[in-house]
Amino acid sequence: MSLGRRVLADLARALPARTCACARTIALALAGVVAALPVAGAAQAPVATAAAPASATTAAAPAAANPASATTAVPASRTVTQAEFCMAKGIAETMPGASCDWKTVPLAKVWHPPRGSAPMVDAWFKLHFHLDAVPEQGLALFSVAFNRSGRVHVNGSLLREVGAMSDPLPLNWNRAQYVVLPALMLRAGDNEIEIQQRIHDWEVGWLAPVRLGGEDELRPVWQRRVFWQNDIVRLLGSCTGAIGLFMLGVWLGRRRDSMYFWFACIALSWSVQSLDSYAEMPPLPPLLWERVVESIPVLRGVLLLTFVLRYGGMRRRVVEAVAWAYFLLGAVAIFSGSMPPVGMDLWFLGSLVASIYILYLQVRVGLRRSRVEGAMLLSAGVLDMALSAHDLVLFSEYTWADRFYLAHFSAPFYLFVIGTILVRRFTESLSAHENLAAVLEQRIDDKATELERNYEQLMEARRNEALALERTRIMSEMHDGIGSQLTMALSLVRQLDREHDPERAGEDGRVATVLRESIEDLQLIIDSLEPVENDLLTVLGTLRYRLQDRLGKSGIDLQWNVVDLPPLPMLTPHSVLSILRIVQEAFANCLKHSGADRIAVTTGLQGEAGVDEMAHIGIVDNGRGIDLSRGAGRGLENMRRRAAALGGQLKILSQAGRTEVRLEFPTLRPGTA
Amino acid sequence: MPDTVEMPLETPTRILVVDDDDAFRESVCAAIARDDALVLAAQVGSAESAREAIAGGQFDVALVDLGLPDGNGIDLIREIARTRPDADVMVVTVFGDEAHVLASIEAGATGYLLKRSLNDTLGATVRELRAGGSPISPVIARQLLHRFKKDSPAPSTPAVVDDGGLSEREREVLLFIAKGFTVGEIANMLHLSAHTVATHVKHIYRKLAVHSRTEAVFEAGRMGLL
Numbered sequence: 001m002s003l004g005r006r007v008l009a010d011l012a013r014a015l016p017a018r019t020c021a022c023a024r025t026i027a028l029a030l031a032g033v034v035a036a037l038p039v040a041g042a043a044q045a046p047v048a049t050a051a052a053p054a055s056a057t058t059a060a061a062p063a064a065a066n067p068a069s070a071t072t073a074v075p076a077s078r079t080v081t082q083a084e085f086c087m088a089k090g091i092a093e094t095m096p097g098a099s100c101d102w103k104t105v106p107l108a109k110v111w112h113p114p115r116g117s118a119p120m121v122d123a124w125f126k127l128h129f130h131l132d133a134v135p136e137q138g139l140a141l142f143s144v145a146f147n148r149s150g151r152v153h154v155n156g157s158l159l160r161e162v163g164a165m166s167d168p169l170p171l172n173w174n175r176a177q178y179v180v181l182p183a184l185m186l187r188a189g190d191n192e193i194e195i196q197q198r199i200h201d202w203e204v205g206w207l208a209p210v211r212l213g214g215e216d217e218l219r220p221v222w223q224r225r226v227f228w229q230n231d232i233v234r235l236l237g238s239c240t241g242a243i244g245l246f247m248l249g250v251w252l253g254r255r256r257d258s259m260y261f262w263f264a265c266i267a268l269s270w271s272v273q274s275l276d277s278y279a280e281m282p283p284l285p286p287l288l289w290e291r292v293v294e295s296i297p298v299l300r301g302v303l304l305l306t307f308v309l310r311y312g313g314m315r316r317r318v319v320e321a322v323a324w325a326y327f328l329l330g331a332v333a334i335f336s337g338s339m340p341p342v343g344m345d346l347w348f349l350g351s352l353v354a355s356i357y358i359l360y361l362q363v364r365v366g367l368r369r370s371r372v373e374g375a376m377l378l379s380a381g382v383l384d385m386a387l388s389a390h391d392l393v394l395f396s397e398y399t400w401a402d403r404f405y406l407a408h409f410s411a412p413f414y415l416f417v418i419g420t421i422l423v424r425r426f427t428e429s430l431s432a433h434e435n436l437a438a439v440l441e442q443r444i445d446d447k448a449t450e451l452e453r454n455y456e457q458l459m460e461a462r463r464n465e466a467l468a469l470e471r472t473r474i475m476s477e478m479h480d481g482i483g484s485q486l487t488m489a490l491s492l493v494r495q496l497d498r499e500h501d502p503e504r505a506g507e508d509g510r511v512a513t514v515l516r517e518s519i520e521d522l523q524l525i526i527d528s529l530e531p532v533e534n535d536l537l538t539v540l541g542t543l544r545y546r547l548q549d550r551l552g553k554s555g556i557d558l559q560w561n562v563v564d565l566p567p568l569p570m571l572t573p574h575s576v577l578s579i580l581r582i583v584q585e586a587f588a589n590c591l592k593h594s595g596a597d598r599i600a601v602t603t604g605l606q607g608e609a610g611v612d613e614m615a616h617i618g619i620v621d622n623g624r625g626i627d628l629s630r631g632a633g634r635g636l637e638n639m640r641r642r643a644a645a646l647g648g649q650l651k652i653l654s655q656a657g658r659t660e661v662r663l664e665f666p667t668l669r670p671g672t673a
Numbered sequence: 674m675p676d677t678v679e680m681p682l683e684t685p686t687r688i689l690v691v692d693d694d695d696a697f698r699e700s701v702c703a704a705i706a707r708d709d710a711l712v713l714a715a716q717v718g719s720a721e722s723a724r725e726a727i728a729g730g731q732f733d734v735a736l737v738d739l740g741l742p743d744g745n746g747i748d749l750i751r752e753i754a755r756t757r758p759d760a761d762v763m764v765v766t767v768f769g770d771e772a773h774v775l776a777s778i779e780a781g782a783t784g785y786l787l788k789r790s791l792n793d794t795l796g797a798t799v800r801e802l803r804a805g806g807s808p809i810s811p812v813i814a815r816q817l818l819h820r821f822k823k824d825s826p827a828p829s830t831p832a833v834v835d836d837g838g839l840s841e842r843e844r845e846v847l848l849f850i851a852k853g854f855t856v857g858e859i860a861n862m863l864h865l866s867a868h869t870v871a872t873h874v875k876h877i878y879r880k881l882a883v884h885s886r887t888e889a890v891f892e893a894g895r896m897g898l899l
Contacts, residue, residue: 475770480740483767484694487788491696494792519767519789526768530812533819541811541853548855549790560854601853 074135077213082106083195084126090118095153095194100124107209108145113201120167123205125195129212131188138183140218141193144225145208145403146177153194154185163280165198170280171289174229174405178222180215200286229404230278236412237274243415244268247422262307263418269300270411277408294344295331298351302327305358307418312365326350355385366421373421380417384410467573471529483522490515520546524584528577534567536615539576540601543583551599554591559600565615566605570668578642579617579663582650585635586619586661594623594659609669614648616664625654639663686799687714689732691723691749692765693742700792701736708796720744727753734761734799736786739773747780754781754882761802765791771812775820778878779885783807806856806871807878814850817877821884839877846873 086100113121131139141152149163149170162177163170181193199205211218244267251260273296275282282289302323309316330347333339339347359381367374387406394403493512508516523546532538544558551558571579583601590599602618626636636652639661643650648665688711690701698716705711714732717723720741726732727749735753739746750762763784764777774785784802786794798808809817821839839847842863849859856874860867 472772475768475772479767479770479773484740487767488694488696490789491694491700495696495700516789523768526770527812530771531816532812533815535815535851537852538811538815541851544853544855545810549793560858562853564852 074137074139074214074216075131077211077217078129080107080127080129080210080212083109083207085109085111085123087111087113087123088121090122091120091198092122092124092196095124095126095196102126108206110204110206111197112204113199115201117201119201120169120198121201121205123197123199125193125197125207127193127195127210128190129193130190131186133188134183134186135214136183137215138186139181139212140215140222141179141181142176142211142213142218142222143208144176145173145206146175146197147173147206148197148199148203150195150197152179152181153196154181155187155192156194157185159185168281168286169198169200171276171282171286172280174277175280176222176225176229178218181212202287203290233274233408234278236408237271237278240267240274240411240415241271243419244271247419250426259307259310260422262303262310263422266300266303266307266418267415269296269303270408270415272296273300274408274411277405291334294334295327298327298330298347301351301355301358305354305361308358308362308365311421312361312368314361314365323354326354352388355381359385376417376421380410380414384414386410468531471573474529475526478522478526483519486515486519486522490519524580525577528573528580532571532576534569534571536565536568536571536579536603536617537562539571539579540583540603540617543580543587544601547584547587550591551587555597556591557598559598561600562603563605565603566669568615568667568669570666575646575665578646579665582639582642582663583617583619585639589626589635589661590619590621590623594621594625596621596623596659598622605667609667613667613669614664615667616662618660618662620658620660622657623659625656625659626652685710685712686734686803687712687732688799689714689723689726689735690716691718691720691726691735691741691746692716692738693718693740694738697738697788697791701795704792704795711796711799720746720749723749724752727756730757732757732760734763734802736763736765737777737782738765739777747776750777750780750782761799763798763802769810771810771816774810774813775816775881778813778881781882783875783878801871802875804868805875806868807875809850809874811851811853814847817881818844818847818851820881839880843873843877846870847877850874 082104084102085105086096086102088096088100109125111123113123146162149161149165149172151161151165152159159181160179162179163172193210195207195210197205197207244264247260247264247267251257251264254260273293276289276293284292305323306320308314309320326347330339330343333343333347359378362377362381363374366377384407387410391405391407394405490512493509493515497509497512527542527546530542532542540562544560548558587599590596598621600618600620602616602620604616604618605613606616607613636650640650643663643665646663646665647668648663651660651662651664653660653662688701688705690698690705690713692698692701695718698718702713702716705713715726715729717726720743723737723741723744727735735749737746737749737753741749746764750764753760753762761784762777762782763786764774764782765786765788766773767788769785769787774782777785784798784807786798801808818839821844845863846859849862850856854862856867856870859865860870863870
């Protein structure tokens with residue numbers, strides 16, 4: 001039972017008299033909406049007092065047709081709506097006689113034993129009905145509400161017990177009862193069913209109207225009733241329990257997110273409370289169990305509030321403290337047995353009002369994340385309140401005839417909504433975590449690449465430094481050693497030449513030429529060691545700078561038709577020397593043989609970087625051209641060899657008035673992609 | 674008399690020659706003698722006698738060999754730059770390599786000559802130098818760009834008044850030279866006279882020298898020497 005039944009019964013009786021008449025109206029309106037839902041369809045068999053005479057007349061027809069037979073076919077069902085009633089002072093194992101205060105009462109009958117009279121109190125009902133003939137299969141007895149335990153006697157003989165009769169009494173308040181009265185115990189004419197009921201002195205007994213009819217008719221009604229009223233609640237209770245335990249596990253693995261804990265508590269409280277609707281023997285003694293069940297609804301309100309605040313990341317310390325204090329105060333009063341009925345009413349009423357605030361909070365929190373979430377929480381909350389209100393109305397109407405409680409049906413939906421939200425949140429944070437991991441991985445990769453690059457740069461710098469040191473050493477060796485000596489020798493020879501033949505001053509003799517060429521070759525080697533920073537144009541420019549005077553003297557117009565090139569890492573001293581030698585040789589050929597008066601130097605790139613990119617250098621003159629048919633000279637051979645060493649090739653495109661010596665070599669640059 | 678207007682250098686340029694190679698010195702002297710615009714101030718074969726000549730101060734251009742038996746030519750260049758700021762120093766090298774030339778320029782040299790071609794180029798180079806233009810090779814241009822680029826963020830030396838950075842035009846000139854263009858071609862491209870381009874180079878040399886000096890001062894200050 002989702003709300004403390006006795007207490008709510010009190011509350012319901014009190015409602016119209018108190019100031020909350022409007023709350024009752026709202027509750028009734030909500031209940032009307034809920035009653036329209038198909039889920040309530042199971043609660044059939046409306047109690048109609050008119051049914052009895054109707055069935056009696058229809059049952060009379062076959063009996064009259066066959067009066068000789070003792071037994072006959074099952075008549076249509078009838079409903080017994082009144083009984084003789086007598087409440088004993090305690091346990092009354094046999095039916096009290098006339099000394100008891102027998103009264104004729106309408107069914108459903110609710111009876112209140114005087115408090116503290118005896119631990120358990122019995123009451124007896126006598127139901128009369130007439131059979132024209134005894135049906136062969138006997139009669140089925142069905143009552144939608146029977147509290148608490150009892151026995152059924154037929155015509156003075158005990159038929160069977162409805163639950164155990166000794167303490168602890170089974171929990172039957174939400175269970176319909178079905179008993180088959182065998183044909184042997186029935187008789188044609190007037191029959192009497194004696195029903196003995198037993199309750200604790202602190203609770204209320206009741207008996208709903210009793211339907212009598214064929215098994216074929218009433219058994220399905222009873223089974224449907226049991227399915228919807230007890231079995232499905234058992235199923236839902238088990239599910240919520242499993243969800244609660246699962247969430248508890250999640251929380252244990254993730255203590256920081258306390259909302260999982262609170263959610264687990266809500267689910268478990270629901271699961272425990274559902275026991276009240278299907279378990280015959282709850283895990284606690286009856287009174288203690290009653291108190292637990294009475295406390296749970298308010299506890300769950302507080303749990304829900306705490307959960308919503310945690311989930312929304314809101315700080316409402318005062319609200320939380322008040323809520324918990326409110327719950328504890330009531331719980332202490334209940335468990336100590338000192339809670340007056342009015343206090344209980346107010347306690348529940350307070351939590352009902354608070355649940356509106358909680359609904360507001362959870363919708364607000366939900367809307368902060370998304371509209372869907374807000375709508376889901378709103379509908380879950382509204383459904384819960386509506387179903388609770390429906391149950392409340394059942395109490396307030398106080399008919400006891402046929403009641404079908406619904407509040408526990410809101411639990412699965414509520415839990416589904418919250419569970420969905422939590423799972424979504426969980427997966428979101430999981431994927432955020434994965435994204436973070438991916439980002440981290442990417443960062444590590446980047447860092448590794450950067451480190452690698454730095455390392456390469458460092459190594460490159462070291463190599464360059466070592467190279468620079470070596471270069472400096474060789475340079476000063478050459479400068480102060482062989483270079484100086486050769487230069488000295490050259491100036492000596494020139495001096496001698498001048499003295500020897502003053503007419504030819506300014507022109508180098510044979511020795512002087514050899515010396516000069518040696519120095520020039522040395523110069524080329526030195527130049528190849530110079531820091532050109534991978535710039536091909538600086539390499540070519542250096543050569544041009546060296547040759548400038550000679551070209552000028554020869555009256556040759558040098559055209560610098562170069563295109564700037566990207567840095568070429570393949571320009572090491574070794575390859576630079578090869579290029580310098582090839583180009584110098586090309587220049588020398590122009591000067592010596594071509595008779596050209598104009599030389600153009602060109603550069604360019606072709607192909608794709610990282611694939612087949614080639615750089616080319618062209619030395620184009622307007623001289624008479626190279627006669628390749630005479631076979632390549634040694635100079636040309638050398639140039640070809642050096643070009644091949646660069647991985648490239650030398651092309652000679654010779655025609656009248658235009659000769660191009662073209663050096664092509666791979667740049668070995670990595671792709672730009 | 675109208676000729677004198679077109680001849681700004683009425684008095685010949687006095688040359689101081691510092692080299693331990695006798696044959697070379699002789700050959701230089703011969704070259705000076707052949708050129709009317711040049712006159713020999715002194716020729717010395719050691720650092721010691723060079724210092725005396727520098728102290729005497731009777732020269733306009735000093736030709737300094739770096740490898741002297743009793744001293745470093747760089748020190749001599751530095752001394753001349755300090756005591757005779759109006760004089761030009763040309764370093765005489767065998768190969769005109771970047772290491773030697775840049776070290777000399779940092780010490781205060783504004784030009785350099787290759788030993789082997791000195792006979793042919795001495796007169797022209799000296800005249801250009803006196804007119805304010807300095808020779809420069811592509812490798813040296815590239816190294817200068819490098820040097821100034823590396824040093825340009827110089828807020829680390831706030832105490833030193835230093836115009837170490839290059840002007841945009843100077844940078845442009847250096848870049849063209851590094852790419853193998855001649856002074857004449859650069860002048861054409863930038864719509865300047867060849868002389869102006871050469872003057873830029875000399876300015877850059879001077880900046881480098883100032884730059885290195887202030888850097889040395891800064892270094893010395895940092896090391897507690899000043």
